[in-house]
Amino acid sequence: MKWRGRRQSRNVEDRRGAGGSPFRRGGLRLPRGGGLRLPGRGGGIGRGGGGSILFLIIAAVVLWALGINPMQLLGGGGVAPTSPQISSGRNDEMKQFVATVLAETEDVWNGIMKSEGADYPEPTLVLFSGQVQSACGFASAASGPFYCPSDRKVYIDLSFYNELAQRFGASGDFAQAYVLAHEVGHHVQNIIGVLPKFNEMRRSMSETEENRMSVRVELQADCFAGIWGYYTAQKGLLEQGDLAEALNAAQQIGDDTLQRRSQGYVVPESFNHGTSEQRKAWFSRGFESGRMADCDTFNNPV
Template identity: 65%
Template sequence: MLWKDRRQSGNVEDRRGQSPRMPGGFGRGGRPIQIPLGRGVGGGGISGIVILVVIFFALRACGIDPLQILEGGPIGGGSNVSVDRAPTGQPTDEEAQFVSVVLAETEDVWNGIFQAEGQTYREPSMVLFSNQVQSACGFASSASGPFYCPGDSKVYIDLGFFRELSQKFGASGDFAQAYVVAHEVGHHVQNLIGVLPEFNRQRQRMSQTEANQMSTRVELQADCFAGIWAHFTAQKGLLEDGDIEEALNAAHQIGDDTLQRRTQGYVVPESFNHGTSEQRATWFSNGFRNGRLADCDTFNNPV
């Protein structure tokens, strides 16, 4: 990806080297939404979320603005952030600069998409941390992998994850890393359009099997939204040869079936909560192909 000398996001909060406050339990935002090295979103009726997404895509098809209907006011903590930065106002190490540029590129894309709907995109923040972090969703360690917390509208990443992604899981390349960031930002988009709030409400009444099935659809939609971002990034001429292949390989390497086969030697399909390797690559490709939200309806199409 051609990222050097491009704008870095002003929404990066660098907490690396800081000791987090010990948690007092989960915040009101619910559990973090995580990349699959951590546990998936758990919890409890599918019908409500399916109806929500049916309405969302039906209204779009009719030219009616669904975002105003679904948002229902601000989502998340919404407080001023104290940001630790280099004197220039941006991180100085290359890994942090890269994810800051990727975040800025997602801001450009999603601001444009939301403006086309007559809406304002509320940009998420990205928190860089090392080892452990406290979020509005609770206390997390690096072992959880990158995650999005709907309680404070922040993406949390320990950059050491990218080395593990490359060395342990065979998903190398800068665009594999960009895919991870874009996936987590995809969860933020879901938060804004009402998908995550509805899932958080419904999952308390779901069986574990139902929750896993719905979690898979939520995760695959975030993959598809990452593909939408890649579509518009390609239109800017920022992609290099092999970038999409890097993203597809990353999607494959972190599929539930591939991870289970690697870690335990067999797969348990009923425990899947992020999607198979094939599903994750397919839905990323769906978003990348045309860059349309309508191509990301994982709730009313076979996954």
């Protein structure tokens, strides 16, 4: 993706280094449209080896105070050479990248909403490390990127992109951009009333019904991400292989693929984001048409 040298959004709030220890446990039930959750992330420190554990905790706290993510040191490796790099600096390349992608989404959705005679209140992107407090509650990096409708902010720990590439095989800058564009898609849903309506309806739904409706919400956000991709391509910003990167990311984070990887079998009634094929199909639909009318996952088969 040709992103260097382009406008960067000012709607970026950098809270990295202010989140505290990544070993603190916490959780919340995010409103649907909340974000991308991957299995097997997070966790805590087990019993035994008290002295060593205490040393590790102290060392982790010191590293975080210096602006260094100890989980990255433990993980090793790096993202693909074509991807923006994450560093400890507050103006690192990855921050510049996501600020640029956010600016591109602003241009696209401001234009679309203007053509519909509506305003587009731009969301804020919050960068955090380890854990963060949002208007939707406390979240840790294990939550993955998420959107909070209550404060209209997208939250992401940039180390997520390392895991996306290393653990799930979804590398590349356009794969990373797709993840951010998906969360912005939830912001669009919030503005047009999709999320408020769903969050009201879910109060009277069974868990199975809620999961089914959640899939439709998530797939529409994928389709909206595809619309952003359509206009990005129209600007001539895509490079060879970019679309394949986004589709591969959609493949790797489908509910069925994630469940097979984490537990060896799938439980369809527990799906809440959509299968790999569904996610690819709806992203592709938005990418091919560029029209919001083609992203109606609620009245069309998914």
